[in-house]
Amino acid sequence: MKDLKSQASRNTTPGKGGLTPEIQSRIGHQLRAMYDDVVRQGVPDRFAELIKKLDTPGATPQVEDGGGSDDSSNGRV
Amino acid sequence: MPLTDSLRDDILAAVPSLRAFAISLSGNADRADDLVQETLLRALANIDSFQPGSNLPAWLFTILRNLFRSDYRKRRREVEDAEGNYAKTLKTQPSQNAHLEFEEFRTALDKLPQDQREALILVGASGFSYEDAASICGCAVGTIKSRVNRARSKLAALLYVDGAEDFGPDETVRAVIGGSGG
Numbered sequence: 001m002k003d004l005k006s007q008a009s010r011n012t013t014p015g016k017g018g019l020t021p022e023i024q025s026r027i028g029h030q031l032r033a034m035y036d037d038v039v040r041q042g043v044p045d046r047f048a049e050l051i052k053k054l055d056t057p058g059a060t061p062q063v064e065d066g067g068g069s070d071d072s073s074n075g076r077v
Numbered sequence: 078m079p080l081t082d083s084l085r086d087d088i089l090a091a092v093p094s095l096r097a098f099a100i101s102l103s104g105n106a107d108r109a110d111d112l113v114q115e116t117l118l119r120a121l122a123n124i125d126s127f128q129p130g131s132n133l134p135a136w137l138f139t140i141l142r143n144l145f146r147s148d149y150r151k152r153r154r155e156v157e158d159a160e161g162n163y164a165k166t167l168k169t170q171p172s173q174n175a176h177l178e179f180e181e182f183r184t185a186l187d188k189l190p191q192d193q194r195e196a197l198i199l200v201g202a203s204g205f206s207y208e209d210a211a212s213i214c215g216c217a218v219g220t221i222k223s224r225v226n227r228a229r230s231k232l233a234a235l236l237y238v239d240g241a242e243d244f245g246p247d248e249t250v251r252a253v254i255g256g257s258g259g
Contacts, residue, residue, distance in 0.1 A: 023233045028201055030182045035202035038097035044110070047092050047117060051085055054121050 078129045080121065088120065091134045094203060095141055101198045102145050104187055112148070116141040132209060139213045142195060185235040189228050196224035197232075 078084065095116060099109035119140050120127075127136055186194060192214075199210040200221065207225075211218045 019229055019233050023237050024229060026237070027229055027232050030179070031186075031197065031202045034179065034182065034186075035097045035101055035198070038100050039093040041093065041096070043089055043092045044096075046110070047113065048089065050114065050117060051089050051121075054080065054085075 078124060078127050080124050084124070084127075084133075087133050088117065088137070091137050092117075094134065095137055098138060098198060098203060099141060099145070101186070101202065102142075102195060104183065112141055112145055115144055119144070135205065135209045135213055138199070138203070138205075142213055146191075181236060182232075185232050188235060189231055193224045193228035193231065196221050197228035200225050 092113065095113050096109060099112040099116075100106055103109050103112065116137060120137055127133070186197075189197070195214060196210060199205045199213060200207060205213065207218050207221050211221045214221065
């Protein structure tokens with residue numbers, strides 16, 4: 001198989017930085033495929049809510065459900 | 078700068094790429110989301126130190142990168158379930174071959190030294206300029222360039238070049254057998 005042989009030798013011929021353009025672009029593709037797959041998932045609710053909660057300037061972010069918040073105090077009126 | 082509505086929108090818009098960066102760095106989806114959360118909290122707590130008009134994504138990436146670094150030093154080698162965990166985050170179910178190829182790539186990426194991996198991701202996937210990547214990593218532009226080049230060479234060696242050498246004769250034999258059969 002002449003084709004395979006010539007292809008193989010082309011693949012191992014070092015180009016810029018010791019890499020063939022073919023291999024460089026393959027790496028680039030795989031890297032972006034991995035990355036973009038996550039980007040396409042958008043913003044999970046958890047983060048949208050976190051940022052929305054911080055409406056009031058100077059508000060300290062509450063990560064956990066604050067047991068002592070105003071809403072939960074209706075038991076001790 | 079105070080936290081304006083538009084700044085909040087901009088931060089929100091950066092979340093998807095922050096997650097992608099965090100997952101690419103850590104290889105672990107749960108840990109990545111913790112990193113993103115921590116990054117957002119830090120950013121919002123220190124929003125006054127953000128310079129209006131400067132590069133917001135670069136600022137956020139810097140925070141995440143530094144958090145990951147300090148975290149990484151603490152829990153080095155503690156979490157090793159990268160692949161399985163990562164696979165769960167995939168929306169599209171890749172075909173078996175694509176999946177295998179993906180796993181191989183992920184494994185090779187994890188083998189890179191930290192400095193090289195982050196440089197490659199910032200430039201090759203996040204799309205930052207060498208200058209921005211250098212400022213995110215706190216090093217010279219030339220350093221980033223050489224890290225990216227070394228990262229590419231190492232990945233190629235792990236994934237393609239070594240493989241191609243073993244692959245060559247084998248493939249020839251297979252081609253001969255296949256050729257005589259059909």
